[in-house]
Amino acid sequence: xxxxxxxxxxxxxxxxxxxxxxxxxxxxxxxxxxxxxxxxxxxxxxxxxxxxxxxxxxxxxxxxxxxxxxxxxxxxxxxxxxxxxxxxxxxxxxxxxxxxxxxxxxxxxxxxxxxxxxxxxxxxxxxxxxxxxxxxxxxxxxxxxxxxxxxxxxxxxxxxxxxxxxxxxxxxxxxxxxxxxxxxxxxxxxxxxxxxxxxxxxxxxxxxxxxxxxxxxxxxxxxxxxxxxxxxxxxxxxxxxxxxxxxxxxxxxxxxxxxxxxxxxxxxxxxxxxxxxxxxxxxxxxxxxxxxxxxxxxxxxxxxxxxxxxxxxxxxxxxxxxxxxxxxxxxxxxxxxxxxxxxxxxxxxxxxxxxxxxxxxxxxxxxxxxx
Ligand SMILES: *Cc1c(COP(=O)(O)O)cnc(C)c1O
Numbered sequence: 262x263x264x265x266x267x268x269x270x271x272x273x274x275x276x277x278x279x280x281x282x283x284x285x286x287x288x289x290x291x292x293x294x295x296x297x298x299x300x301x302x303x304x305x306x307x308x309x310x311x312x313x314x315x316x317x318x319x320x321x322x323x324x325x326x327x328x329x330x331x332x333x334x335x336x337x338x339x340x341x342x343x344x345x346x347x348x349x350x351x352x353x354x355x356x357x358x359x360x361x362x363x364x365x366x367x368x369x370x371x372x373x374x375x376x377x378x379x380x381x382x383x384x385x386x387x388x389x390x391x392x393x394x395x396x397x398x399x400x401x402x403x404x405x406x407x408x409x410x411x412x413x414x415x416x417x418x419x420x421x422x423x424x425x426x427x428x429x430x431x432x433x434x435x436x437x438x439x440x441x442x443x444x445x446x447x448x449x450x451x452x453x454x455x456x457x458x459x460x461x462x463x464x465x466x467x468x469x470x471x472x473x474x475x476x477x478x479x480x481x482x483x484x485x486x487x488x489x490x491x492x493x494x495x496x497x498x499x500x501x502x503x504x505x506x507x508x509x510x511x512x513x514x515x516x517x518x519x520x521x522x523x524x525x526x527x528x529x530x531x532x533x534x535x536x537x538x539x540x541x542x543x544x545x546x547x548x549x550x551x552x553x554x555x556x557x558x559x560x561x562x563x564x565x566x567x568x569x570x571x572x573x574x575x576x577x578x579x580x581x582x583x584x585x586x587x588x589x590x591x592x593x594x595x596x597x598x599x600x601x602x603x604x605x606x607x608x609x610x611x612x613x614x615x616x617x618x619x620x621x622x623x624x625x626x627x628x629x630x631x632x
Contacts, residue, residue, distance in 0.1 A: 262335065262336065266283075276331060276332070280324065295504045296500055297501075300313070315500070319497075329459075334444075334451055335484070336481040337483075338484075339477075339484070342473070342496045342497065343462065344459060348474075350487055354486065359385070360384070363389075364389065364409045364419070365388040366601060367413065368460075395408075395424050405436055409438045409440075409441070414607060414609040421453065435453065438457075441575075455478065457475075458476050462474075463577070464513065464517065466505065466576070467516055467577055468509055523615070524547045526621065528542040528549050530624065531624070536558070538551075549609070550608065554606075554632075555632060558631035559606075562608075562627050563584070568620060575609075580611065580612050581613070582610050582611075583609045584607075584609075
């Protein structure tokens, strides 16, 4: 779907600020109304206003779903109750026994779900570390490839374009979890992916007050098939949460600019810090990780922070710091985690929209308090 008004194409930030506006000719309402009604009156037998029952279609959810499709340049957007229900919806389409190739350094919850699918004998998973790994693993037997780039929490990037060439050759579907970069930094469908998923709980929502997911497809057929599944199973986003997501997305462009600037400045500071062994930051986006010189300091370091909050999750206006070993990635067996570099000295930061000076001072005083 295209970003445009009656007079032509518009920029992404303009599109985002205007989500839901100019759509309510009866009242002129600028803000999208929240339609709580679960059911809709039919004019007569065999006729419908287009809305029957809210699981199938809801006017508030429809606004956010259209915006998601436009933003990722897809044909169909679907808003789900969480990022995990978005991942589950996408994985509901493959026949039992399918083989899936996935990034090894994954969101812990996706890894947990994939492990469950494997243990129930539903799918077989092959995990790979880098582009060479994808090249080797993707074959005619591959049904789908699931990629997170940058990876979480090690922040390494792979080329979606290169993987898309491989999936096309093998007739496999390419699914990209675009939660970390958002469509403002990376548009996977434009790079050849078939499906994008998001935890809209993170940057799209942006305020640590909403659990939501998104699925956007490149083709209309696949989108309609997934919409049918979503209506069948029911993990749709509620009208109120759809409204919160619209509200969050209106400021996404502004927020991403600040998240990124803060991450760049925090990364530059950490690179000069003698209590830091290694900084993992790809240069874009608002997420970074670092390895502290002595993991014994972690407890005191976290306790001494006064602006950063020690908590799971990411992508909100408040800066968060996460310890993946005991939080987001605790479900990945220790030996496996450590074998690919997710070591117990690693901390992950989601920079918020505060002043970078305050963020850096907070880190500095917490480092001074340890060791
Ligand atoms: C949080 C997250 C998810 C899961 O989303 P929920 O909204 O928590 O269900 C999936 N992928 C990534 C990359 C995430 O950060």
